[in-house]
Amino acid sequence: MMLRQKSLFRDKVFLAIPEEPRDAKSVLSWVIDHTSDSAEIIIIHIVTATNFENQQQNLDSCLNQCSRKKVRAEKRVFLFTKIDEGLIHLIKIYGITQLVMGAAADRHYRRKMKAPESHTAISVMQQAQSYCNIWFICKGKQIFFREANYCLLTKSKSARPTCGVGNPKMDLQSFLQPNLEAKRLECMYIKEIKLRKETEEELSQQKEEIESLKQATLVLQNELDWYRYQWNENASALLEANQQKHLLEHQISESDSIASYLGESMRASDSLVQSLKLEYSKVKRERDDAVKEARDMRMEKELTAPCAYGSMNSEFSLMELEQATQVFSSSLNIGRGGFGSVYKGFLRSTTVAIKILDTESLHAQSQFQQEVVILSRVRHPNLVTLIGACPEASALVYEFLPNGSLEDRLNCVDNTPPLTWQVRIRIIREVCSALIFLHKHKPHPVVHGDLKPGNILLDANLLSKVSDFGISRLLLESSVTGSDAHFTSQPMGTPAYMDPEFFGTGELTPQSDTYSFGVTILRLLTGMAPLRLIRVVQRALNDDDLHSVLDHSAGEWPLVLAEQLARIGLQCSELSRQKRPDLQRDVWRVIEPMIKEAPAPLSQSFRSMFSESSRAVATPSCFLCPITQVVMRDPQVAADGFTYEADAFRRWLDSGHDTSPVTNETLSNRDTIPNHALRSAIQEYLRQNKLQELFAHG
Incomplete structure (x- = not known):
């Protein structure tokens, strides 16, 4: 417990608390600090019409503060019109000799304040009974002390028998009677206030209920008017509906007779439609058969036309071929394909490659005619040149390409050096150029159908040329589908490079070559076998590990170019044709600029050409x-x-x-x-x- 200052009050002291709780707290704290343990604090509450509820809370707060400090205290509530008049009256009737009150609000406190400044404090100081000691407190400090004048007190006693609180001879009954009356008045006032508040709340609630009933009445009236309007409308509609009913009954009667007549006509029409459908189906089948027959005849005419052989540079006899190949000596055999063998020969002062088709093969004659038709009509620097043919032996004579096939060079057959990455990029570009040329050929596009490294040949300068057009097709636009395609029931080609849709449907399109071209690109990048190659490259790209699958025998690949080529290869080898890119529009614009970043290295043929010993x-x-x-x-x-x-x-x-x-x-x-x-x-x-x-x- 905090030690109190010197005790001023040892018996009973009256405290008039200010209205502001903060001011009341500071005044009460001062009184507690100057009150002995045996003293009692009487907290006076002057009630006016405007401050009752707020002061009740203020009083309770003061009592709690006294309780915490273990000081005896009680509150007394009085009803007066003005606070100063009430205090003066209470001092008079109770004979209060010790009163503590606020000098001014704490916010008005000034250090040089020497006297009360509030109207209430000044009025009490001037008009209160002279026998009362009054302490004026502000912000926890004593501002002024009005000392009692006991001489006047004696006179007052003789003039009026009312005793002060501090007078031990005071009649107890004369002090308690007014106090009881004040308490009764206080209770009556509180009851009156409570009753008035309850009455006002009840009146407010009743007023709200009345307003709610008015609103409900208005809504019901509106609904009643709406229902009345709807009833009138429905009555009119019902009358009109009855009139319509009679009219419709008459029309139905007429319609029944018409329907009966139309039913008979409909049955006759259905019979006619069925017969027309049968006739249409028959005509359509005849037309489709005629179109197919015309296509077949046109293709057969193109394949067997004399101009196909006449457009060749030369036609050779079997004897010439035997002389050129030493009667097809095995020492001059440089390869074997699916339909025959290839020999190196010297024909009419020129080194050539002679393909002898296997006459026992069911497809040999078809392949012979197909290659003659295709290669006699198209010429491109990256397509193998057909020099002539020997119909007698079903043999084809091509230009001789000394560096063999791209497949052999990728596998380094006969210990040939690996192709550099620059050469590989150039080959990709050249093959793409050849395919674009074939697919855009007029009047009919050409599809190779079996593009793979084994059918890409390399000349002395490693210039690539696409060969082996045995299963190629001139695409005639279908009058039924309106698209360039060739249909076959027996798809042929190399499985790892074959378009999956061509294998499944038998429909050969330019997109079939695009798929084979994509796999060929991936082979040139990695040097790996074609089986599961697409999955391997896709996984490497997803793992950002393309470098691990590149063919490092080609040199140090530029990763940017390698990644571009890998993505093009994967796009071209999509399973769905619709997802594959267009070679001219999408692929060429990426591949063509690469030639600037991949300058052709000095080829082996050129190095030998310019050696010191060569001429x-x-x-x-x-x-x-x-x-x-x-x-x-x-x-x-x-x-x-x-x-x-x-x-x-x-x-x-x-x-x-x-x-x-x-x-x-x-x-x-x-x-x-x-x-x-x-x-x-x-x-x-x-x-x-x-x-x-x-x-x-x-």
């Missing part, structure tokens, strides 16, 4: 323009399939010619296509010639 070799004929016989700078493929210098071919056309400078046949159009692959080879050739001159002068 000068004549310029390859394919580098010379057929018109000017000069090395081409801007080679362009014309409609006849031959490549010309752009300016020379333009001058040829401008001079009034509309025929091929080589075959003298009429050109189908005057358009040309840049031969990028040949141009790259010529540029390499010219660079190496320059190196040769430097070596010679060094």
Whole structure:
């Protein structure tokens, strides 16, 4: 317990608490600090019409504070109009000799304050009975003390027999009687306030109920009006409905007779429709059969047309082929395909490759005719050149390509050095160019049908050429489906490279070559076998580990280019044709710029060509323009399939010619296509010639 200051009050002290709880607390704290343990604090509460509820809480708070300090205290409530008048009256009737009250609100406290400043405090100080000691407190400090005048007190006693609280001779009954009266008045006032509050609440509740009833009455009235309106409307509608009913009954009667007549007509019409459907189905079948027969006859005509053989450069006899191959000596056998053997030969002063088809094979004659038809109609720097044929032996004579197939080079057959990544990118670009040329061929697109590294041959300069057109097809637009496609019941090809949809449906489209091209790209990237290759590359890309599956024998692949090629390969080899990209629109625009980032290395043939011991070799004929016989700078493929210098071919056309400078046949159009692959080879050739001159002068 805190030690109290010097006790001023040892008996009973009256405390008039301020209205503000904070001010009341500070005044009460001062009184408690100056009160002895035996003293009692009488807390006076003057009730006015406006402050009753707030002061009740204030009084309870003060009593709690006294209880915590273990000081005896009680509260007394009085009803007066004004607080100052009430205090003055209480001092008078109770003979209060010790009173503590606030000098002013705490917020008005000033250090130099020496006297009360509030109206109530000043009024009490001036008008209270002189026998009362009054302490004026502000912010827990005594501001002023009005000392009692006991001389006046004596006179007052003789004039009025009312005794002060501190007078031991006071009549107890004269003190308690007014106090009991005040308590009775206080209780009456509290009851009156409570009753008035309850009455006001009840009146407010009744008022709300009345308003609610008014609203409900209004809603019910509106609903009643609406129902009355609806009843009138329904009555009118019912009357109209009855009229309509009679009218409809009359119409139904008439309709029944009409329906009976129409029923008989309908049955006759159904019979006619059924007969027409049967007739239509019969005509449709006849038309489809005629269309199919016309297609078959057209294809057969194209395959067996004499012009197919006449457009070849040469037709050889069996004797010439036997002389060229030493009667097909096994020492000159350089390979065997699915339909026959390939021999190296020397025919009419030219080294050639001769494919002898197996006459016992059911598909040999079909393959022979197919390759003659295709290769006699299309020419491209990256397609193998058909020199001639021998119908007598079902043999085909091609240009000889000394570096064998791409499959052999990927497997390093005969210890050949691995292909560098630059050469592989160039091969991808060249094969893509050849496929675009075939698929855009006019008047009919060409589908290879069996594209794979084994059917891609390499010349002395590692220039790639697509070969083996045995199962290729000229696509004739279907009058039924309106699309370029070939249907077969026996799909042929190499399983790992075959389009899954072609295998399942027998429908051969340009997208079938796109699938095979995608697998070929992945093979050139990784050097792995084709089985499950798509899954391996896809997993490596997903794991960001493409470097682990690349063929490092090709050198250090640029990862950016390798990733681009891997994604193109996977897109091309999608299972669904609809998801595969267009070679010209989507693939070529990615592959074509790669040639700038993959400069062709010095090929082995060029290195041997310019060795110190070698002599000068004549310029390859394919580098010379057929018109000017000069090395081409801007080679362009014309409609006849031959490549010309752009300016020379333009001058040829401008001079009034509309025929091929080589075959003298009429050109189908005057358009040309840049031969990028040949141009790259010529540029390499010219660079190496320059190196040769430097070596010679060094």
